[in-house]
Amino acid sequence: MPTTNLEPYLAKHSFFSGLDPADIEEIAGCAKNAAFKAGEYLFKQGENAEFFFVLREGHVVVEVPTARGHSIEISSLGENQILGWSWLMPPYKYQFDCRALKQTKVLEIDGRCLRGKCESNPRLGYELIKRFARVMTNRLQETRLQLLDLYGAPADRS
Template structure:
């Protein structure tokens, strides 16, 4: 089975919608090893990676977190800001120095409510990213925990 391509913002949103969203961006940097967010914390922001690598993880009690996916330039980091109760479902860490655009989730939700066409475009983009992430999470967990076939 082939790995699906990442859903980058440039391919997911029209030039107008991308420009409208980006007008609310602020540039941020994360050093290597920085926790961007933790599972269970309040989700009030999201990011688009400019450079570097962010790893999404599922915390595992008594074990190292399970790395689900690595995200790179143009990719969305965080979707929990869009769906009540606005709590992170995963954790994210900067695996390299990361430069990103940061967005305020409540502000973007207000923009989405005020303009249904813009709101639909953002919702569709985040929904597509979420569907891909769920598929990749399932694949990663099966890889981690499925019984290995005997060789010999």
């Protein structure tokens, strides 16, 4: 029996699918819904990484602030994607800025709350580590592809 209305959503989400219902319940206990308006920051570089996010609706951009005052966008994320892993490892600080490009609804999961549960439940901790490792690997590969400059070579026949 779900204890919050977030459990069915989490159980169906590809990132959490296959987790033990008890673990889903633990995660849901650290989660709450939140919304950000277009232009609003989900977090900024250097802030305490208190949360990670499941994007339910909307579109956000991860960016690096520069010394000249503007930001360089390095990645964007949309519906169903997982955002943020700085909560998982010291120094628990966000490494980038993240800004909503339009009205964005998220599931905000409290990192400190979940870390505590992982310490006392290593099986949950290991499952989450494996899943975040996959997200991080994918992001690393995406970044490498960006560095490859895939579109640099002409594709026309001239």
